[in-house]
Amino acid sequence: MTQSARDAGLALLREHAFIAGEPVASAKRIPVDDPATGEIIGHVPDLGAAETERAIQAAHDAFPDWSRSDPHKRATFLREWARLIDENTEGLGALMALENGKPFEEARGEVAYANSFIKWFAGEAERLLGETQDSPLGHVILTFREAVGPCAFITPWNFPAAMLTRKLGPAFAAGCTAVVKPASQTPFTALALAELAYAAGLPKGALSVITGDAATIGGVLTASPLIRKLSFTGSTPVGRKLAEQCAPTLKRVSMELGGAAPLIVFADADIDLAVAETVRGKFRNSGQTCVCPNRVYVEASVADAYAEKLAAEVAKIPVGAAFETGVKVGPLIEDKAIAKVEDHLARVQASGGKVLTGGARHALGGRFFQPTVTLGGDDELFRHEETFGPLIPVFPFNSEDEVLGKANDSEFGLASYVFTRDLDRAMRVGRRIEAGMCGVNTGLISTAVAPFGGVKQSGYGREGSVHGIDEYVDIKAVTLALKQA
Numbered sequence: 001m002t003q004s005a006r007d008a009g010l011a012l013l014r015e016h017a018f019i020a021g022e023p024v025a026s027a028k029r030i031p032v033d034d035p036a037t038g039e040i041i042g043h044v045p046d047l048g049a050a051e052t053e054r055a056i057q058a059a060h061d062a063f064p065d066w067s068r069s070d071p072h073k074r075a076t077f078l079r080e081w082a083r084l085i086d087e088n089t090e091g092l093g094a095l096m097a098l099e100n101g102k103p104f105e106e107a108r109g110e111v112a113y114a115n116s117f118i119k120w121f122a123g124e125a126e127r128l129l130g131e132t133q134d135s136p137l138g139h140v141i142l143t144f145r146e147a148v149g150p151c152a153f154i155t156p157w158n159f160p161a162a163m164l165t166r167k168l169g170p171a172f173a174a175g176c177t178a179v180v181k182p183a184s185q186t187p188f189t190a191l192a193l194a195e196l197a198y199a200a201g202l203p204k205g206a207l208s209v210i211t212g213d214a215a216t217i218g219g220v221l222t223a224s225p226l227i228r229k230l231s232f233t234g235s236t237p238v239g240r241k242l243a244e245q246c247a248p249t250l251k252r253v254s255m256e257l258g259g260a261a262p263l264i265v266f267a268d269a270d271i272d273l274a275v276a277e278t279v280r281g282k283f284r285n286s287g288q289t290c291v292c293p294n295r296v297y298v299e300a301s302v303a304d305a306y307a308e309k310l311a312a313e314v315a316k317i318p319v320g321a322a323f324e325t326g327v328k329v330g331p332l333i334e335d336k337a338i339a340k341v342e343d344h345l346a347r348v349q350a351s352g353g354k355v356l357t358g359g360a361r362h363a364l365g366g367r368f369f370q371p372t373v374t375l376g377g378d379d380e381l382f383r384h385e386e387t388f389g390p391l392i393p394v395f396p397f398n399s400e401d402e403v404l405g406k407a408n409d410s411e412f413g414l415a416s417y418v419f420t421r422d423l424d425r426a427m428r429v430g431r432r433i434e435a436g437m438c439g440v441n442t443g444l445i446s447t448a449v450a451p452f453g454g455v456k457q458s459g460y461g462r463e464g465s466v467h468g469i470d471e472y473v474d475i476k477a478v479t480l481a482l483k484q485a
Contacts, residue, residue: 005091006094012088013042014195017191017209017211024047026047028046029045034099035331035334036101036367046212048213052217053220055179056226063175066147066175066176066203067146074175075125078119078172082122083200088192088196089112089115092107093108093109095188101367103327104322117448117464118165120169120464121169121173122173124170125172128473130143130145138484139479140479145174146175147174148229148473149227149229150178150228151229152179152180152230152231153232155180157183166463167231168207171229172202174469178208179207179210183214184214219245222246222249225249227251230251231461232253236412256290256452256459256463257457260412262297262406262435263419263443264403264416264429265298265419274419274441279317281442291415296310297397303396307375308356310373335367340387341372341387341391349377352378353377357370357373358390374393376396377393384410386412400425404432410434411456412457414458416435416438417439417440419440420440436454
């Protein structure tokens, strides 16, 4: 990476929060480090209940005008925001790489992916269609899709741009206002995107970004009767707590929570394709994604061949800091993430799994871990816990019913993957597997046009696609009693 890209990222770094578009500082601050080095790259304000209440009030005050504005005007704003994001792709990618640790080129790709939601929902803003229906009482019923109200968004550190725009895009398209609490590990990307939104013409009260203690800020957001919708991306235990806190005010709630994605390879699959797509799906953000394969099941007759090819490809993956040329896997976000990968590795080995490649902390030290493949052992752990790191456990199976039983024996149901040349089997397994999403012969399933979300303990609600805006609208019925001719 050139120094100019790094400089472009640092130029977008803001060490203040935003309330109604105005910068807000604090004597008490939170440090943000580079996961590759541990070096502090900046600080953000450690704000609390009072500042959160101000942000909520600003969103409430801005909502009437913004929600009643011409949807084409909102679409124009979204397109201008998207244009500014495109102009700042290099800087946003560099800023994200600095605070998240993911490879710079991958971070640039996330910026483009994040912007695809802004562009998609700019179009959806112009298609907030209603319906007409003749009533058996002789009336005409008109239905309208109206903005649900001020929204609260709590976003994670692993995709600091995409998880924000996937919520803000449909919210703004529908006419909602928002208060955002980004993860403290990666707040700078959210702050930079917010500043670009203001530059694109968003009314200042329509968006606030509050940094600080998650429990304090989340408690105020969930308790406030002025907030009518909460969308959260993160762990299942935290999601449960937030949903409970939202119950007294009967907020609309959508949750994108944990996963333990199974990837199934049948004997008739293109093994080389399955290996390539496993690698592509697993190692984005160093395995720290909720949809990456958490457990791989391979039909026994081809399990050894698949695992050997997979290990050979994984052994080639370049590991390093975000801005090193050719790097594909960076550091994990924090020290306890390394400890979790080590624990999962030790437990699969204790149950009989063999390490085929990797299996230890990387020679780079710090938060780097070797991309690792294991074969065999007990899969139970991986049905119930996300590793969230660069470890792929492979388990042989003997029949379709057996592997579906294992795949579905989990409280989670977010993503899943199936590799087979048999179309009947692909459709059969794709329908029987208990997950909100299933990729067939691909390891990448996330786009702006696909509905994203899970079932069971992986949450509820959908983001992206034509369904994404439905999370931010209420249906109003107006019944007209017309005079008969």
